[in-house]
Amino acid sequence: GQQVMQIPQYQHVQEGEDFTTYCNSSTTLSNIQWYKQRPGGHPVFLIQLVKSGEVKKQKRLTFQFGEAKKNSSLHITATQTTDVGTYFCAGGAGLTGGGNKLTFGTGTQLKVEL
């Protein structure tokens, strides 16, 4: 079955440093989504990428989808303490009849120190 690997598992940074998490799928993806989960919370949707080579930005966050649609990355510029949490990628396989079967990566836990 489809597998989605995500690295690193943990990342500690000083506030103001950059952060990147990488996601690799064993199969070609229909789309990829990114979620953020705060400690004790539930995943919250950040973005979906659909096109090969797509790059999207949300303020300090930059998301990329690889040309082969098998890998993706999330880069945060100048981290802040509000960025603390676990970031998950989720590879999507569209379902006939609607819906999107997501295979989640293992997540990257980000800690930001002052």
Next chain:
Amino acid sequence: DGGITQSPKYLFRKEGQNVTLSCEQNLNHDAMYWYRQDPGQGLRLIYYSQIVNDFQKGDIAEGYSVSREKKESFPLTVTSAQKNPTAFYLCASEDRTSTEAFFGQGTRLTVV
């Protein structure tokens, strides 16, 4: 307020007992999903449903059962056959455009 609601937030169960976790959404979404999350791990798909009265097994369906009698509701039963049921359970819903999954607050199940 539109959203997806899971209850209870915390649940304790004795070994050998079945327990049902509730998931209700008022977003008019067709698709609903159940995931399990273990510490330090990603989410794993248990069951999903694209339409009322229909559901499909996910990657780890053994020991679980679901029903989808109403569009708004997708309860999950953790049966005594599930060998390691202690986990954080998350329900999600999505519309047909499949651009974003909305998650409930989760139910933390502990077997004692």
